[in-house]
Amino acid sequence: MKYSHELNFLNVMEPIVRDMLEEHxxxxxxxxxxxxxxxxxxxxxxxxxxPPHYTSSQEGEAYIKAYYLNPQQQSDILREITKAVQIIQERPNH
Known part of the structure; x- marks a missing residue:
């Protein structure tokens, strides 16, 4: 299978986590x-x-983001952000 260098894809978790980290x-x-x-x-x-959630379309991105509007899914993300905050704040890499 040949892949084009012009394939555009996104791990939708990146903007979701970035936004939640920023907000909270x-x-x-x-x-x-x-x-x-x-x-x-x-x-x-x-x-x-x-888990990563990759998509190559705006429709796929919208579907994944809608799934993560669920309070349980948001709670799972916040739990992982909180764990990461604790680790990095205890041992910053600078």
């Missing part, structure tokens, strides 16, 4: 260090503990 931790100033490095480390650690 960065904007509320809960983080002891909210520098770009710590924030990125929290984001990446969280994404490594959540």
């Amino acid at each position: 931790y960065v904007q509320t100033r809960i983080l002891s260090c909210a520098c770009d490095k710590c924030t990125l480390d929290i984001l990446l650690l969280t994404l490594n503990h959540l």
Whole structure:
């Protein structure tokens, strides 16, 4: 199978986690260090503990985002973000 270099795809979990991290931790100033490095480390650690959800269409993105409007799914993401925050805040990489 040949792949084009122009394939566009997205792990929809990235913007979902980024938005939730921003809303629940960065904007509320809960983080002891909210520098770009710590924030990125929290984001990446969280994404490594959540299943990826890839799509190549806007319809697929909308479907996945709608699924994660469910309170239980949001709670699962927040739990993983909180774990990542604790790890990175205890041992920042800078």
